Amino acid sequence: MVDLTPYRAILRxxxxxxxxxxxxxxxxxLGTVGVGLTELAEVxxxxxxxxxxxxxxxxxxxxxxxxxxxxxxxxxxxxxxxxQLPTYIRAGTIDAFYVxxxxxxxxxxxxxxxxxxxxxxxxxxxxxxxxxARAEIAWDTATVVLLILSVLSGTAIFSALxxxxxxxxxxxxDGAEFxxxxxxxxxYAAQQPQRVFxxxxxxxxxFVVPTAFVAxxxxxxxxxxxxxVLAPTWxxxxxxxxxxxxxxxAGSCWRAGTRRYQGAGG
Amino acid sequence: MTxxxxxxxxxxxxxxxxxxxxxxxxxxxxxxxxxxxxxxQPGEAVGYIGANxxxxxxxxxxxxGILKPTSGRARTxxxxxxxxRIEVARQVGVVFGQRSQLWWDLPLHESFTxxxxxxxxxxxxxxxxxxxxxxxxxxxxxxxxxxxxLSLGQRMRAEIAAALxxxxxxxxxxxxxxxxxVLSKQRLREFLVEERRQRGTTLLLTTHxxxxxxxxxDRVLVVDRGRLAFDGTLQGLAATVGAERLLVIDLAVxxxxxxxxxxxxxVDSESDGLRQRLAFDATQTTAAAVLADxxxxxxxxxxxxxxxxxxxxxxxxxxxxxxx
Numbered sequence: 001m002v003d004l005t006p007y008r009a010i011l012r013x014x015x016x017x018x019x020x021x022x023x024x025x026x027x028x029x030l031g032t033v034g035v036g037l038t039e040l041a042e043v044x045x046x047x048x049x050x051x052x053x054x055x056x057x058x059x060x061x062x063x064x065x066x067x068x069x070x071x072x073x074x075x076x077x078x079x080x081x082x083x084q085l086p087t088y089i090r091a092g093t094i095d096a097f098y099v100x101x102x103x104x105x106x107x108x109x110x111x112x113x114x115x116x117x118x119x120x121x122x123x124x125x126x127x128x129x130x131x132x133a134r135a136e137i138a139w140d141t142a143t144v145v146l147l148i149l150s151v152l153s154g155t156a157i158f159s160a161l162x163x164x165x166x167x168x169x170x171x172x173x174d175g176a177e178f179x180x181x182x183x184x185x186x187x188y189a190a191q192q193p194q195r196v197f198x199x200x201x202x203x204x205x206x207f208v209v210p211t212a213f214v215a216x217x218x219x220x221x222x223x224x225x226x227x228x229v230l231a232p233t234w235x236x237x238x239x240x241x242x243x244x245x246x247x248x249x250a251g252s253c254w255r256a257g258t259r260r261y262q263g264a265g266g
Numbered sequence: 267m268t269x270x271x272x273x274x275x276x277x278x279x280x281x282x283x284x285x286x287x288x289x290x291x292x293x294x295x296x297x298x299x300x301x302x303x304x305x306x307q308p309g310e311a312v313g314y315i316g317a318n319x320x321x322x323x324x325x326x327x328x329x330x331g332i333l334k335p336t337s338g339r340a341r342t343x344x345x346x347x348x349x350x351r352i353e354v355a356r357q358v359g360v361v362f363g364q365r366s367q368l369w370w371d372l373p374l375h376e377s378f379t380x381x382x383x384x385x386x387x388x389x390x391x392x393x394x395x396x397x398x399x400x401x402x403x404x405x406x407x408x409x410x411x412x413x414x415x416l417s418l419g420q421r422m423r424a425e426i427a428a429a430l431x432x433x434x435x436x437x438x439x440x441x442x443x444x445x446x447x448v449l450s451k452q453r454l455r456e457f458l459v460e461e462r463r464q465r466g467t468t469l470l471l472t473t474h475x476x477x478x479x480x481x482x483x484d485r486v487l488v489v490d491r492g493r494l495a496f497d498g499t500l501q502g503l504a505a506t507v508g509a510e511r512l513l514v515i516d517l518a519v520x521x522x523x524x525x526x527x528x529x530x531x532x533v534d535s536e537s538d539g540l541r542q543r544l545a546f547d548a549t550q551t552t553a554a555a556v557l558a559d560x561x562x563x564x565x566x567x568x569x570x571x572x573x574x575x576x577x578x579x580x581x582x583x584x585x586x587x588x589x590x
Contacts, residue, residue, distance in 0.1 A: 005383050006383045006384040009379060009383030010384070013379075015381055016376075092365030094361065095365060096362075096367040097395075098331055098332040100355055101355040101383050250347070262348070263334055
């Protein structure tokens with residue numbers, strides 16, 4: 001069993017540091033609530049004009065929005081700082097990590113936690129409740145399991161994207177713009193009914209950067225909508241596999257990155 | 267059972283063998299560390315000096331697993347820092363003078379709590395150790411101060427306490443006294459001497475301050491362009507380059523040149539002997555002894571002591587080693 005005491009101690013201190021300045025903390029939370037609401041407004045505007053988009057109606061789109069936002073907010077809260085790696089490199093914090101007796105990735109992950117993302121997460125959870133209430137879902141054990149599995153795996157997928165982005169930052173210092181395409185771009189892609197994308201893009205967001213697994217595929221299965229060639233309903237059950245795949249890639253990126261740092265010296 | 271050499275000789279706490287490290291900046295390739303071979307035994311206190319860019323920090327980074335050697339071998343506490351970084355980190359404390367390992371936005375005591383958890387110290391043991399370090403380094407009043415508000419001297423003492431919290435066998439200090447005032451330097455040195463006396467901690471430090479070397483180290487390594495230019499005792503270093511201190515004495519009345527002061531050498535005498543300069547080797551005598559001898563002969567009005575400049579010492583070593 002891994003002893004988590006060190007990480008708990010670090011995270012507790014990070015949380016205390018953020019709660020020190022109440023006003024700025026509350027402002028930050030309101031800021032992320034704003035981000036969540038803005039993105040929600042986009043969905044609402046679209047469905048104000050059309051009834052169905054990419055095979056999804058408004059309720060289904062809300063479900064996709066909620067699932068992807070829940071997963072992204074949690075991942076962003078816990079490991080979103082990984083793509084800030086160049087800052088750590090410049091400040092020399094990274095060298096301090098090397099001389100502590102803990103794995104580097106675990107230290108980086110626990111080095112910060114962005115509590116303010118709770119705002120966006122809350123918006124997403126409320127939207128999830130609304131979507132589930134509006135939809136006529138034939139609830140059974142399988143549906144519940146699928147929902148829980150999707151949130152866990154989706155969060156793992158986004159966390160893997162941030163980790164991969166962190167690993168790539170070792171190669172392209174100031175490459176945040178490039179890696180943002182995968183993290184924030186992936187989050188945007190995950191919110192869309194996948195059928196609005198041309199096939200090559202759908203394949204990319206399903207089998208290369210597997211964000212289609214985060215929300216679209218589970219939503220289609222939970223709502224029992226008809227599947228199609230690129231998105232058969234059973235594929236939703238492969239979400240954990242997509243997460244494993246994402247983490248294998250992320251782990252390799254991270255290892256390559258830290259090796260590169262030891263090789264080049266930042 | 268056969269007794270091997272390894273059973274008798276202690277394992278060096280630091281050992282390098284033909285250690286090489288190259289850096290590539292674009293198409294250019296520079297060699298920061300060039301076939302460095304040396305060993306440091308447990309309990310030694312070693313000063314590691316050289317000009318900026320001579321390869322000091324690069325060596326330290328290879329010894330702690332931050333940088334991978336281009337070729338050659340580095341062993342710290344008998345371990346390979348690249349493969350066994352975590353095990354090395356348990357036995358070594360490191361302070362990078364310019365880079366903090368503390369949590370800048372939190373009260374100082376929290377950094378100690380977190381580091382104790384990171385090193386998985388037993389809470390009671392951690393508390394006792396922290397209390398001792400805080401007491402010895404006189405940091406009690408700063409415990410509730412956020413690290414970012416500490417003065418440079420306070421922060422450096424905090425960094426050293428943090429590096430010693432897990433009672434490492436080896437303490438590596440990279441420029442620990444840079445930018446500190448005389449008093450802060452002195453307190454820090456006194457603490458390090460005491461810590462080593464009590465626990466026998468091995469010390470490796472880089473510095474630009476000859477005072478650090480004289481008061482803390484019994485051995486000096488001088489590195490020049492990545493190569494070892496000198497490895498020996500402080501006395502040996504002084505003998506090689508004449509790292510003497512200068513006592514500048516202002517006398518009450520014109521006095522003939524002060525020849526023959528015990529273990530001191532007259533450098534010059536000006537204004538009819540109102541001001542005279544005496545050079546002495548700090549390993550052979552003390553300023554007080556020289557002054558006492560002078561006072562027997564003339565009335566001293568004022569005095570200053572000029573420390574040997576480490577840059578001069580290094581330059582002279584370089585001249586010697588490059589010339590040969």
